[in-house]
Amino acid sequence: MSFLNLTAGELIALFGTVSAVVFTLYLLDRSRRKQVVPTLRFWRHAETNTELRQRRKIQQPWSLVLQLISMALLLLAIAQLQWGDLMQTSRDHVVILDTSAWMGARTARGTLMDEARTSALAFVRALPASDRVLLLRADGLATPVTPLESNHAAVERAIRASEPSSSALNLDQAIDVAVRAQAGQGRKRGDIVYVGSARVAATEGVTSTLPGNLRVLPVTAPVENSGIRKIGLRRSRTETDQWDVFVSVRNFGLKERVAQLALQFGGAPIGSRTLTLKPNADQETTFAFRTKAGGLMEARLLDGDAFQEDNRAVLEVPAQRSLRVVVYTEEADPLRPVLGGNPRVTAQFRPPSAYEAAPDADAMILDRFIPTAPPKLPSIWIEPPAQRSPVRVKATVSKAKLSRWNSDHALGLGLRTKDLELETAQIFTPASGDIKVAETDAGPVIVGRPRTDTQPKLIVLGFHPVRSAMKYELATPLLFANALRWVQPELFLHWELNAGTVGTVEMAIDKRTNVEAVRVISDTGKAVPYTIDGDQLRFFAGTPGTVRVIAGDRESVYSLTLPEVGITAWAVPERVRRGIPSLGVQGSPVKDLWPWLAVLGGLGLLTEWLLFGRGRRAARLARVPARARQKVLQKRAS
């Protein structure tokens, strides 16, 4: 006789607690109750008759006994009482079913997963009916799918529902979980059965201290395979319309292979390479293509091998937008080379009479005029008339020497001039929060104002850069470039797109990057946990998806959709048992009693309620007044 769910001690403790509660409730139910009655004259007579007859605390002992017996039966049912020596006959097995990405590889008989499922089902069917089985799906993580289950049909259903995932096998972790699952069950340990092709991730090994009850059902795997490991896209540093593509391909097999790598963008081919892949080695290659448009870029290995899932990768390339600037000026020619030199800027020149407060653009430049309505876009003001300048003009000076640039701010980053003397310049009185970009000895001559609730960003120049001595300086186009980057920084982000495998991702970041401003977000917009160690940023993606990393002026998009293929083939030691054991199907020597106990317990409680329940008492007593009244009325009528 044994209990499946509770130990004998737990059962006794539980029954003791339940009995105490039932007994207390029983006494409370039958305790002396207070009643207010209209008179005591009839009660006094009843008292003399009953007091001698009853002085018992427990007035309905059979009710209590019935309740306690029923509770005991129900507790035994919960404990799943079984008749027979379970310890000697039944064992606990753990089936580790390999669901790593490699199990999706095809053979002549189907996929490796099909073979693994067949082997696992054969093992479960070979077990005696009383043996319990726990199914563990093993890939990058070990996930128990069923508890230790004596219902083999449920285990078989879970095996059939198992599919390959995207991560590589972590066999050590799976074996550790299996050993822990078997421990502390108080039963005879069965086998820990690994079913799979035993290809583990490059970073994972297999421990040398394997459990003695480990059994392997190997799945014959093809060895020749090559696949895309990584793709990287970034904008060219020199050509704005150009994307540089980096592709890494690995030959997982033992023979040298020749594979054709083809790239397409928006369905059109953009390049191809013939790669000679050395056995068990990576090979990288680069491509370049020009486009401003957005679309899907697909890399494909035109090589028929067993595992097709890693032969194709797709990346979504964003459209390259340029900054649209409207310049309101009477003299467009001096400004054209300044703005035209920046390939990411599209300038449109209009006369001041065509001024609109909110034109269809990203920013505007106001050259020496004051608009009728304040602009609703970020704006750059060049020599505004002093009376209505957005930043108050303190004075207008002549022969002002430009003495200092604010190189610490993005607006003044990299700007230098030497002995630059301005013919005339407006000296501003900056407000609180304004940024002094360039200063003379008399005061600031270029001021930036960050965005407020009511006003977009603006920059005011107290002199005309291309009409002054500064027009010959390199600082002039850089000043405009800085100003435009400051007003719309998101358009000037450095893009980097990567396609890789799920798991841990590492990326290098600039050491000067503000760590507080780093954001790592998933495609659902949720923050992904990450760590920064020196110039390395790490994060983990357990499921396929897209992760976006924004660090400083750089945005990296990781399309983690490539399957992680195990690189190392685990050599199963000789001492490890193999194949399906010949245990034979035994008839169950253990009888489950809990259904009968549950039924008996329920019937006991029902009987107690029918015989002694409060409702029953009330119903029995409610009939008495009716009889008495009828008797009286009949008496009156007669």
Added chain:
Amino acid sequence: MARTSDDLLIDRKLLEKLERLTVRWRKSFAGLVGGHNLSRFAGSGQEFLDHRHFHQGDDLRAVNWRAYMRLEKLFLKMFQIEPRVPVRLMLDVSGSMRTGEIDKFLYSRRMAAALCYIGLVRLDTICVQPFSDHLHDSFLCGGGRHRFVPALEYLSKLEASGPSNFLEVTRQFVANYPQRGLLIVISDFLDDGDSGKALQYLADFGHELMLVQVWADEDRTPPWDGELDLEDAETGAKLELTFDASAREDYARQFDEYCDLLERVALRSGGRYVGLSTAQSLEDAIFGPIIQTRVVQ
């Protein structure tokens, strides 16, 4: 539908049925012409009855002078006597009326309201006299059906509390109301004193008794079992005892014997008795047991 703030609700249909009823009594009371209906004897009433020849000593104010002018004979106009039999309704407002799952006090007040309505419709005057261990302030209910709302308001404002003392109440009642008449007593008659003796005294004094005993089912057959800690609703006296089915039978027998005693007191003096359970609806009670007693017809 007549209703007050204390849920003293009487359905309109029931009121319409009550309009067909009349409060009646059997006895002839000293100093009054008996019977309920207008007397067939002439007297100083409002309603014309007949003419007769004038005799010496007759009241000249009753001579029909128009007939004398025409016939030159003196005829006297005779009028119907309007009897003044007092109908008094004693309503128990002691604390015991508040016990029971269905409120006996509310039931009794609804019964009193119904009887008042019957009287008002027939232009009778009913004196509602609440009592517990003494007589409370009474209310004279008369003047037609439009006076029913004040009667309801008076009944709704009554509170049940304190002990009952029938002997003391009887003594005060006899002293306050020397004129005999129909006396309807609505009570549970559950006090620790000898209420039978007090009622007998009222009957011997000459009142026609109509005893309406109202009880809750718990009063007749207590539904509880086991150890009981009982408290008298009126006196606060306490009693602990063990109660079972056998004791319940003893209790019920005692209760029935007490009811029989009350009935005997009523019947012996020409009165009537009716016992009502609060489980019985008011309409069933009036048009069943109460009509059978012929206090209302």
